Amino acid sequence: MSEKISTIVARFSGQPGPLLLVLHAIQDEIGFIPDEAVPLIAAGLNLSRAEVHGVVTFYHHFRRTPPGEHVVQLCRAESCQSMHAEQLASHVKKRLGIEFHETTRDGKITLEPVYCLGNCACSPAMMIDEELHGRVSAARFDELLAQLERDV
Amino acid sequence: MSTVVYVPKDASALSIGAESVAQAIAAEAVVHTLDVVVKRNGSRGMFWLEPLVEVVTPNGRHAYGPVTPHDVPSLFASGFLKGAPHPLYLGPTEEIAFFKNQQRLTFSRVGVIEPTQLVDYIAHGGYRGLRRALTMEPAAVVQAVMDSGLRGRGGAAFPTGIKWKTVLDTAAPQKYVTCNADEGDSGTFSDRMLMEGDPFALIEGMTIAGVAVGATRGYIYLRAEYPHAHRALNDAIKIAHGAGYLGEDVLGSGKQFELEVRLGAGAYICGEETSMLESLEGKRGEVRVRPPVPAVKGLFGMPTIVNNVISLASVPIILDRGAEYYRDFGSGKSRGTLPIQLAGNLKRTGLVERAFGLSLRELLYDYAGGSASGRPIRAVQIGGPLGAYVPAFQFDVAIDYEALSGIGALLGHGGIVAFDDTVDMAHMARYAMEFCAIESCGKCTPCRIGSTRGVEVIDRIMHGVNPEQNLQLLEELCDTMVNGSLCGLGGMTPFPVQSALKYFKQDFLKVRLP
Numbered sequence: 001m002s003e004k005i006s007t008i009v010a011r012f013s014g015q016p017g018p019l020l021l022v023l024h025a026i027q028d029e030i031g032f033i034p035d036e037a038v039p040l041i042a043a044g045l046n047l048s049r050a051e052v053h054g055v056v057t058f059y060h061h062f063r064r065t066p067p068g069e070h071v072v073q074l075c076r077a078e079s080c081q082s083m084h085a086e087q088l089a090s091h092v093k094k095r096l097g098i099e100f101h102e103t104t105r106d107g108k109i110t111l112e113p114v115y116c117l118g119n120c121a122c123s124p125a126m127m128i129d130e131e132l133h134g135r136v137s138a139a140r141f142d143e144l145l146a147q148l149e150r151d152v
Numbered sequence: 153m154s155t156v157v158y159v160p161k162d163a164s165a166l167s168i169g170a171e172s173v174a175q176a177i178a179a180e181a182v183v184h185t186l187d188v189v190v191k192r193n194g195s196r197g198m199f200w201l202e203p204l205v206e207v208v209t210p211n212g213r214h215a216y217g218p219v220t221p222h223d224v225p226s227l228f229a230s231g232f233l234k235g236a237p238h239p240l241y242l243g244p245t246e247e248i249a250f251f252k253n254q255q256r257l258t259f260s261r262v263g264v265i266e267p268t269q270l271v272d273y274i275a276h277g278g279y280r281g282l283r284r285a286l287t288m289e290p291a292a293v294v295q296a297v298m299d300s301g302l303r304g305r306g307g308a309a310f311p312t313g314i315k316w317k318t319v320l321d322t323a324a325p326q327k328y329v330t331c332n333a334d335e336g337d338s339g340t341f342s343d344r345m346l347m348e349g350d351p352f353a354l355i356e357g358m359t360i361a362g363v364a365v366g367a368t369r370g371y372i373y374l375r376a377e378y379p380h381a382h383r384a385l386n387d388a389i390k391i392a393h394g395a396g397y398l399g400e401d402v403l404g405s406g407k408q409f410e411l412e413v414r415l416g417a418g419a420y421i422c423g424e425e426t427s428m429l430e431s432l433e434g435k436r437g438e439v440r441v442r443p444p445v446p447a448v449k450g451l452f453g454m455p456t457i458v459n460n461v462i463s464l465a466s467v468p469i470i471l472d473r474g475a476e477y478y479r480d481f482g483s484g485k486s487r488g489t490l491p492i493q494l495a496g497n498l499k500r501t502g503l504v505e506r507a508f509g510l511s512l513r514e515l516l517y518d519y520a521g522g523s524a525s526g527r528p529i530r531a532v533q534i535g536g537p538l539g540a541y542v543p544a545f546q547f548d549v550a551i552d553y554e555a556l557s558g559i560g561a562l563l564g565h566g567g568i569v570a571f572d573d574t575v576d577m578a579h580m581a582r583y584a585m586e587f588c589a590i591e592s593c594g595k596c597t598p599c600r601i602g603s604t605r606g607v608e609v610i611d612r613i614m615h616g617v618n619p620e621q622n623l624q625l626l627e628e629l630c631d632t633m634v635n636g637s638l639c640g641l642g643g644m645t646p647f648p649v650q651s652a653l654k655y656f657k658q659d660f661l662k663v664r665l666p
Binding site for chain 2: 016017018019020021023024051054055058059060061062077078079080081082083114115116117118119120121122123125127130132133134135
């Protein structure tokens with residue numbers, strides 16, 4: 001793991017302002033930013049550990065623990081609310097048996113809130129992994145969930 | 153002769169099944185041994201009709217929609233490849249009223265061309281603006297942008313040309329052009345559509361900016377929530393580079409311009425320009441104190457243009473057709489066109505590019521056809537989560553910067569979210585404070601603490617705890633946030649709250665169970 005991280009740090013260390021590039025690359029590769037990455041990044045980019053930690057924890061996108069096999073991001077913003085995203089959120093939480101920022105006990109699905117996916121003309125919207133879905137009803141969510149369960 | 157069929161690969165169209173429609177059409181063509189080429193365009197911006205399939209016929213492009221994979225066999229059977237009638241037939245695409253009654257300047261190619269086909273881009277007027285700019289003195293390019301009357305489309309509406317002139321006039325060893333593509337306002341998607349549907353327009357606009365002010369490097373700060381736009385931009389940059397439109401010697405002019413996309417990481421505040429610059433530098437997205445403005449001391453301390461996607465993508469046509477051409481659209485101090493985004497609880501959602509000056513009512517009823525639910529529209533929020541709620545009796549207001557600020561609202565990035573009469577405005581006010589609490593960068597107290605206190609006060613009001621006293625407290629808190637915050641997040645979060653209080657006070661005083 002630390003070798004992987006050091007390789008990524010080295011790949012970007014010559015670029016101006018490289019910390020976000022490094023964090024994205026680590027999360028893309030490993031799935032999250034492990035705590036052990038922080039001192040390695042700090043040393044490689046000539047930053048303090050506090051600076052690296054500060055950036056990791058500032059951005060909602062970066063996670064410090066491994067996510068489930070799939071990540072469901074449910075939009076909570078105004079446009080989706082106007083099309084009953086709150087009811088959809090209740091359904092999704094009940095169906096998965098978890099709250100926002102939690103992962104199902106079998107480790108399959110992590111549920112995250114998101115504030116706008118730019119799909120406001122097809123509200124309510126959600127993103128499952130990198131796939132965007134629009135006009136998601138409770139029934140449509142159940143279908144998508146069934147597909148995920150078939151896939152894994 | 154092969155028949156060309158367009159199926160959008162816009163993220164929204166994909167989100168409601170465009171990919172499976174494209175596959176079904178290709179497969180059905182094979183079954184019937186028909187010579188069909190499926191091309192993937194951006195979206196025309198009529199999302200209630202997506203997936204919108206277009207067939208190229210000798211009489212132009214004909215539209216069918218909304219198409220599901222199940223419709224595909226019957227489309228073939230009825231002869232849609234010749235533009236024949238079918239229950240989903242919509243007529244010639246550009247005759248559809250929603251589309252026909254628009255003035256598409258910035259979006260002229262979106263939904264028309266294949267987004268990352270450079271030949272398509274050039275055949276539709278692309279890169280004429282850059283070629284013109286390269287024959288002009290840098291100061292003349294900046295003057296053209298000033299004369300066009302273009303104001304920042306990201307939301308702040310600051311004159312684009314003045315920013316450019318400041319950067320031009322500030323001597324420095326390195327200057328930058330940055331594009332703010334952190335489109336985080338709910339109800340907005342024009343940046344996304346443009347970047348996915350016509351990425352070269354943004355690249356060309358940024359290149360013109362670089363040439364004009366002497367900046368050799370550009371960055372597009374793109375939100376991480378837009379993976380489709382990310383791919384389109386990276387592909388287009390690579391192609392532009394290979395064809396000599398970017399790089400060390402742009403079109404043999406001896407001028408250099410390099411461009412790179414950098415991803416944000418899910419922080420709404422990074423749409424604020426100084427916070428965006430911090431983030432581009434790889435830091436926490438905390439707001440900087442101004443002055444100095446970014447045009448003097450921006451990215452890595454150097455003079456930097458920070459413009460929104462739509463502002464930059466409007467530059468090529470200004471250079472190509474001339475400042476007057478662009479300026480002659482619009483009204484008052486709002487010149488040119490605005491891509492307005494109709495979102496939320498509306499029957500016909502989508503993108504309407506029109507000159508400034510049409511009324512909100514026209515948009516909500518003539519274009520959008522009223523609410524999706526069929527119930528009365530009670531309020532609309534314009535300009536994202538920091539925009540005021542506009543009640544129905546103000547729907548005759550004109551869409552221009554001054555007219556909206558005259559009623560205490562703002563245009564922002566041009567997103568309009570409609571709510572029907574089932575909306576609870578106290579709940580929406582609470583959400584505004586909650587959103588600010590989640591997204592505050594934490595640098596200033598009114599925003600960091602005020603937003604959390606705002607949620608608590610509204611909760612007390614909604615639960616009937618000393619409502620009159622707490623309503624007054626809420627108003628005082630809003631006043632503190634408006635006047636004491638460092639940037640627009642804390643400074644404008646009260647706008648939706650205050651407007652909800654002003655026009656929908658009864659919602660705050662409704663009896664609720666604790």
